[in-house]
Amino acid sequence: MKESSKTNVKYGMLQGMYWMAQCTMLQFAVMLYNSRGYDKFSIGIASMLLALTNVLAQPLWGVLCDRRPKIKKLFMTGLLIAMGASLILPFSEDSMVLTVFAMMVIGFMYQPLAQVVDAWIIRMNANGYHINYAVVRSFGSMGYALTAAFYGILLDTFGMWLMTPSFIFCCLIFCFVVLKTKEPVAVIAKKKSEAKEGEESFSDILKKLVRNKQYLILIGTFMLMTTGMNAGHTFMSVKLTELGGGNLEYGLVMTIMSGCEMCFLLLMSKYGSRFRPAALMAIGYCSIIVKMLLIGIANSVPMIMLAHIFHGPAYGIMLGAVVMYIQQVVDHRSLFTAQTGYGACMGLGSILGSFLGGAISSAVGVDNMIFVMVSLPVASFLIMAGNNLFLRRYERMPLAPAGGINENNSVGETMSVGEPATKLDMRKEREPEEISLCE
Secondary structure (H helix, E strand, C coil), X not given: CECCHHHHHHHHHHHHHHHHHHHHCCCCHXXXXXXXXXXXXXXXXXXXXXXXXXXXXXXXXXXXXXHCCCCHHHHHHHHHHHHHHHCCHHHCCCCHHHHHHHHHHHHHHHCCHHHHHHHHHHHHHHCCECCCHHHHHHHHHHHHHHHHHHHHHHHHHHCHHHHHHHHHHHHHHHHHHHHHCCCCHHHHHHHHHHHHHHCCCHXXXXXXXXXXXXXXXXXXXXXXXXXXXXXXXXXXXXXXXHCCCCHHHHHHHHHHHXXXXXXXXXXXXXXXXXXXXXXXXXXXXXXXXHHHHHHHHCCCHHHHHHHHHHHHHHHHHHHHHHHHHHHHHCCHHHHHHHHHHHHHHHHHHHHHHHHHHHHHHHHHCHHHXXXXXXXHHHHHHHHHHHHHHHHHHHHCCCCCCCCCECCCCCECCCCCCCCCHHHHHHHHCCCCCCCCCCC
16 A cells, blocks of 8 residues: 555645634634624524534535545535635624525535545545545644634634635635645546446445444444534533633634644554554543533633643544544445545534534523533443443454454454455455556
């Protein structure tokens, strides 16, 4: 398999520009709603609708990308429409409906690109490359951290109108990076060859994923965790404002969060392969629990900042572990659908978290809401920890070396727990004699 620092940097730039642009618009959405005077319940509804667009968009993006050898045109289309929708925001200050509509269009076109970039990397790895996901994703955390560090100050100084030009500026650079990122000829040829052999329909892919117990455990626990975490994160900004913080403090919180995430991603690049993905996911869920509890008891802005240190071992570990998990248990022809399906479940968790967070916090306050919603990450931790124990016990069984956990969680010869499905597929097929980074 090929690996080069140049390839890692190219795909790292994709991650970096995605998260820089995301930070300038979607991450500060709640602060925008706050600045326009929306109450807690309205903020919850607006956040829920934004998350709903993500749920609806993810499967569509996944199917389209799984069917196309090249996906850059899809990227460009999504970015251009998102930029156009952002132009509505400066003129919608007096209209909540128009503001939420613009954010929904941006969300529909932009949010799924995160999972598309991830799946693009997985497709590359399935066809002869070895792109270090943890290193590549750390570019995203670094870009996000650098943007958040200064963006809050700019918004406090110049006002929330700056969101639109900042987002468009970052998206234009993102477009340039996408155009310069060339998918190798061999990868494109492999996808075209598979298409000629007969593509699986969306219903066939969906049936396979629904029967895949390990995949269902992953997305189910992640959805529960996201529901609780998103409720806490969405209204953390409300609590921050109530404690006297503003865009500057919010930006610093995001910087701490992303900086810690980047550190753990880099650690994952060196040591992540030594652990079972299920174990890493359980550790991530546990870190989310600690983070939420600290936010709940925080009585000052510095305490909220301190709580976000635990975002590092949470998302820094989980981001790499999710990719490893999917790569191990999902057929390589369904990678985009599986990856965006995971994103859709994450979006569904965001919908539930936003709605429940708004409803519960309106009734009993933000702190009590957080203490209620933390029960969901606790459930995710218990399920994933139990799954990890099952997998560890299974690996020690006499049949484990010869068989493995297949899509139905039964003994078979499809794959071993610690080995990506893509590697097994590659054994059966000749690797491309030459893989070029030129189209």
